[in-house]
Amino acid sequence: DGGITQSPKYLFRKEGQNVTLSCEQNLNHDAMYWYRQDPGQGLRLIYYSQIVNDFQKGDIAEGYSVSREKKESFPLTVTSAQKNPTAFYLCASSNYLNTEAFFGQGTRLTVV
Amino acid sequence: DQQVKQNSPSLSVQEGRISILNCDYTNSMFDYFLWYKKYPAEGPTFLISISSIKDKNEDGRFTVFLNKSAKHLSLHIVPSQPGDSAVYFCAASAFDAGNMLTFGGGTRLMVKP
Numbered sequence: 001d002g003g004i005t006q007s008p009k010y011l012f013r014k015e016g017q018n019v020t021l022s023c024e025q026n027l028n029h030d031a032m033y034w035y036r037q038d039p040g041q042g043l044r045l046i047y048y049s050q051i052v053n054d055f056q057k058g059d060i061a062e063g064y065s066v067s068r069e070k071k072e073s074f075p076l077t078v079t080s081a082q083k084n085p086t087a088f089y090l091c092a093s094s095n096y097l098n099t100e101a102f103f104g105q106g107t108r109l110t111v112v
Numbered sequence: 113d114q115q116v117k118q119n120s121p122s123l124s125v126q127e128g129r130i131s132i133l134n135c136d137y138t139n140s141m142f143d144y145f146l147w148y149k150k151y152p153a154e155g156p157t158f159l160i161s162i163s164s165i166k167d168k169n170e171d172g173r174f175t176v177f178l179n180k181s182a183k184h185l186s187l188h189i190v191p192s193q194p195g196d197s198a199v200y201f202c203a204a205s206a207f208d209a210g211n212m213l214t215f216g217g218g219t220r221l222m223v224k225p
Contacts, residue, residue, distance in 0.1 A: 040217075042217035088153070103148075105154055106153065106154060106155050
């Protein structure tokens, strides 16, 4: 089955530690995205990548880093510089010519 | 500055009645609009979309209306069912901007039996 997979679903980390969230897709999509959702708020774009080895900052990139070494994978690292890392993180992918984005199931990160 | 706004954070509707969710946008370059449905602790799922060359698109119980002059779109669900209870996000994109999706803040729909 084609789809987009995020792991893990729940993640706990201590304050000051970096943590990497995984996102894999087998839809052969060119573009991949990371969004953050906070309670009562919409989806805010962190980073996006439209092609392998290239990525761009979204609206709230500070404190995050990404890589796109393979078409299928777009991991997100939440660094210790991110002031409020506790949130629900969503990865998405789309075909560049098709504006419909498919989302993963999300990772809820809690930093204690 | 929010380019896509959903001014109603929540909406409560009786089962069997119509649900109308509204969305306004400010960027006149947007040419494609989508609605996503999201359950708690899950990723959003695509529901229905509309291109700016149309003013209506229908799919079963879901219809999206686009009023370009007012920069307004709405999602109608008829008849509403308890399983429709979720958060609905409106999103918009512009081809000239690489089809990046800009999301509204979401509206929580509660359908009461």
